[in-house]
Amino acid sequence: MADLMSNDMFLAFSKYATIVVLKMMFMAPLTGYFRITRKGAFSNSEDRKKMLQTNPDVERVRRCHQNDLENIISFVVIGLLYAFTGPDLSTALLHFQVFVGSRFIHTVSYLLALPQPSRGLSWVVGIITTFSMAYRVLTTALFL
Numbered sequence: 001m002a003d004l005m006s007n008d009m010f011l012a013f014s015k016y017a018t019i020v021v022l023k024m025m026f027m028a029p030l031t032g033y034f035r036i037t038r039k040g041a042f043s044n045s046e047d048r049k050k051m052l053q054t055n056p057d058v059e060r061v062r063r064c065h066q067n068d069l070e071n072i073i074s075f076v077v078i079g080l081l082y083a084f085t086g087p088d089l090s091t092a093l094l095h096f097q098v099f100v101g102s103r104f105i106h107t108v109s110y111l112l113a114l115p116q117p118s119r120g121l122s123w124v125v126g127i128i129t130t131f132s133m134a135y136r137v138l139t140t141a142l143f144l
């Protein structure tokens with residue numbers, strides 16, 4: 001494990017995976033903030049009985065968080081396997097940076113309701129990056 005963490009490839013993966021997972025985790029407190037500030041849009045009766053309601057802003061953050069879960073977990077799993085295939089460091093960095101950048105752009109586009117195709121394109125870029133890493137994992141494994 002200590003050997004892995006002194007390897008540039010795994011350090012690069014750890015850095016970008018941590019950044020994008022922290023971004024995803026930030027969506028939870030942001031949802032809480034929107035619940036409180038948007039006239040108390042709580043989802044459980046034990047939170048505030050008289051304020052059980054849905055709010056479009058809260059639902060938007062929740063959908064954004066859900067989309068992160070759909071895409072970032074796949075990136076972390078496939079990106080880790082990809083790092084084990086021994087890719088060129090600059091190619092790997094390009095994959096990690098493009099994916100993380102695309103998810104930040106997706107979040108900003110979603111939360112600010114920017115006109116499409118900003119959100120759609122950022123999502124597609126992230127998906128293509130993950131598929132590209134998955135392709136390398138599968139082609140490397142085929143030759144075992």
Ligand SMILES: N[C@@H](CCC(=O)N[C@@H](CS)C(=O)NCC(=O)O)C(=O)O
Nearest residue numbers: 063064066067070119120121123124
């Ligand atoms: N679960 C997604 C699958 C497709 C997807 O992730 N689309 C991107 C680009 S349009 C998106 O931002 N969807 C909005 C969302 O997941 O709430 C959906 O229902 O839309």
